[in-house]
Amino acid sequence: MLERASIMKRIDRQRIRLDDQIARLMETEAGRAEYWQQLDVACHENPLMKLFEESLKLDGDVIECGVYRGNTTRLLGRRMRDLAPTKNLFACDSFEGFPQDRILDSDLGPFRFRFKIRRKFKHALDVPYRLTQFFDVYGIRGNIVKGFFSDTLPKLTPREYCFIFIDCDLYESHLDCLNVLYDQLVPGGVIVFDDYAQAKWPGASLAVDEFFAGQPTKPERVAGESKGVWFVRKPISDKKIVTTYEPLRIYG
Numbered sequence: 001m002l003e004r005a006s007i008m009k010r011i012d013r014q015r016i017r018l019d020d021q022i023a024r025l026m027e028t029e030a031g032r033a034e035y036w037q038q039l040d041v042a043c044h045e046n047p048l049m050k051l052f053e054e055s056l057k058l059d060g061d062v063i064e065c066g067v068y069r070g071n072t073t074r075l076l077g078r079r080m081r082d083l084a085p086t087k088n089l090f091a092c093d094s095f096e097g098f099p100q101d102r103i104l105d106s107d108l109g110p111f112r113f114r115f116k117i118r119r120k121f122k123h124a125l126d127v128p129y130r131l132t133q134f135f136d137v138y139g140i141r142g143n144i145v146k147g148f149f150s151d152t153l154p155k156l157t158p159r160e161y162c163f164i165f166i167d168c169d170l171y172e173s174h175l176d177c178l179n180v181l182y183d184q185l186v187p188g189g190v191i192v193f194d195d196y197a198q199a200k201w202p203g204a205s206l207a208v209d210e211f212f213a214g215q216p217t218k219p220e221r222v223a224g225e226s227k228g229v230w231f232v233r234k235p236i237s238d239k240k241i242v243t244t245y246e247p248l249r250i251y252g
């Protein structure tokens with residue numbers, strides 16, 4: 001444990017401490033109410049939530065690709081519980097970091113080194129358990145999908161999504177998501193790219209621009225987002241797909 005802590009970055013340790021505080025809050029009814037309120041405030045402060053709330057009016061579920069410690073997952077779940085409690089939320093990640101052999105030269109921003117990027121986001125094996133607890137406590141229809149996207153996404157039962165959140169940094173990870181999920185986005189539905197146009201992650205823009213090349217759809221910036229988060233709205237004229245729904249929980 002000590003050895004693991006010593007190689008863990010300070011930011012990871014801080015996030016784990018924060019998650020431990022949340023777990024303690026969730027032990028009592030008063031704490032659960034307090035945390036629910038804190039999430040509500042965080043949703044109000046997040047410019048992405050307006051776009052998300054609009055999307056929830058459409059048919060279809062919600063999927064997040066790139067969860068890490070679940071900060072965004074909890075916000076999405078909070079809003080879904082209020083506005084669309086029958087929708088499913090899919091939280092997809094390896095929870096062990098990047099696929100190590102799929103970090104390309106084109107993923108390396110200025111002064112960024114492959115050996116450092118390889119170490120990122122590795123400390124999240126506890127997150128599926130924590131998120132499952134969060135979903136259960138607050139009655140959110142959440143599903144953990146653990147594994148690399150190239151393995152997990154093609155195996156998920158095809159369904160409709162009204163909102164797809166992609167935050168997975170790498171060129172190939174973006175294409176793994178887009179190639180499977182874009183067809184399942186309902187017309188008018190939204191796909192958000194957290195890493196588009198970020199100098200740190202040049203592979204994200206390459207993948208998105210390549211995927212939408214020759215299509216009328218181009219990424220737009222989310223209003224009010226200081227970091228610059230981008231989205232694509234699927235044209236209404238795109239065909240609708242037929243899907244099956246069944247209750248689903250995937251752990252590992």
Ligand SMILES: C[S@@+](CC[C@H](N)C(=O)[O-])C[C@H]1O[C@@H](n2cnc3c(N)ncnc32)[C@H](O)[C@@H]1O
Nearest residue numbers: 066067068072093094097121148149167168173
């Ligand atoms: C920037 S973090 C996600 C942050 C999270 N959305 C949040 O709001 O805190 C990127 C995550 O993408 C995951 N990831 C990247 N490529 C992946 C792939 N091909 N398969 C599974 N997970 C992947 C990493 O494990 C990492 O946890």
